[in-house]
Amino acid sequence: MVSELMWPYVISEENPSVEGYLKWAQNQTDHMFRLKYEQVFIYLQAIINFRTGVRFNRPLLRFAARRIFAPIWSARRHPIYRLIEVTDEEQMLRLKPEIRNLIQERIVTSRSKLSNQYQGHDAILEEINKSLKSLIPPIPSQRHWEIAARNCTKFSKLRTNIFNIIGYSESEVNEPRTCPGFTVESRRFRVQIRKANFVNPTADNRDFQNLGGELTLSEEMIRFSEIARMKRIEFIKAKLIEKTPLGIWRPIPVTCEEAELQKSESSLKKSQILSIINSLTPSLGDLDRSRFCGLSNKSREDLVDILQEIRNILAGNSIDANEV
Structure with a gap:
């Protein structure tokens, strides 16, 4: 994807340069190009930076990467990670600087004592647990x-x-691999992207759709980062400053269909919302289903929150709530 985002600039310039590309990219107005540019060079790069910060024990890089990626937790269905991120920020701010710096430096450990092989303690515990499981019945x-x-x-x-x-050797396999390697798959993907002019901002008759062309992306996706940052700020204010419930929280809709669904639900009556909830609860597990009983006395606002919570649970279980 990175190569394809740079390809239109490279073929249009006689002397391409990094500075020239960055300036060229900022001047593009094509919605799909800007969305993919943002996803790759901001959010995916933040993941790479975070991993580098962990492996080389660079606290400032880890902190910067987490801060850049944080709006994602408020953008979609990640209420637990959103709460963890903000709570962790609050705890760190309340600590004395010397204690905070000590935690940031010791939050990762290099078991091999090499400077480029630091790991988070959860990853180390997982490795130890895996080793223990190999020794027991x-x-x-x-x-x-x-x-x-x-x-x-x-x-x-x-x-x-x-x-x-x-x-x-434990790394030996009994059968040869049948799936293609990463290089082959990436080449096929690049061919598909370039053939469809998926991220080419200079192509004609471009629609704001997914690669297959069967889904039209919502208007909110054009302002994804802006809306995500606003949602994060709202959550921080409600959680840390105002100490009040956040109220109705909705993820940023990806497709026009999802956006229309959100708009239609905002005009539903209490009885209609309750009916939708009752149609979705059979798809929940026993423990979750028991939480959503006797809702007839709830207010409409509470029912909207409950409906969204159920949708989040179903999404986490990879169940399409629209097909239930």
Whole structure:
């Protein structure tokens, strides 16, 4: 995608340069180009920067990457991550500077002592847990866990020595790979993007649609970052300053269909909203379903919030609420 975003500029300039591309990109008005430019060079780059900040233990880079990516949690259906991000910010602000700096420096650890192999503690614990699981039976007892935990290092060394003796490698696979490699897939993807002029701002008759052309993107996607930042600010004010409930919260609609659905729900009566909720609750798990019983006494505003919460749960479970 990065190459395709730069391709229209490269073929249009005799002497392309980084500075020239950045200036050229900022002057483009095509909605799809600007959206993809934003997604790749801002949000995806923030993920890369965060990983680099973790691997090399660079606190300022991690902090900057998290701050840039933070509006995403307020843009779509990520209420838990949104709350975690803001709560973490609040806790850090309340700490003394020396304590805050100490936490930022020690929040990652290099088990190999190499300067480019730092890891988050959750990743380290996951690796240890994975190693322990390889040493216990499929249905372990508490005793099995205790033995494995107390002798993990010894068992791992013994296992490695045995594998070396018999010439076995855990990375070996029994069957050849059938899926194409990354290089082949990326080339196919680039061909498809270029053939469709998906991110070419100079192409004619361009529509604000997905790559397949079957979905038209919403007007809100044109102002995605602006709206996401506004939503984040609203959440921070409600959570930290005003100490009040946020009220009705809706994700930024991706497609026109989703945008129309949000608009139609805003004009629904209480009985209609309750009917939609009742049609969706059978698709929930037993625990979630029990939370949404006896809603007839709720206000219309509360029902709208509940409906959105149910949609978020179904989206997290990869269930299309419109098909239920």
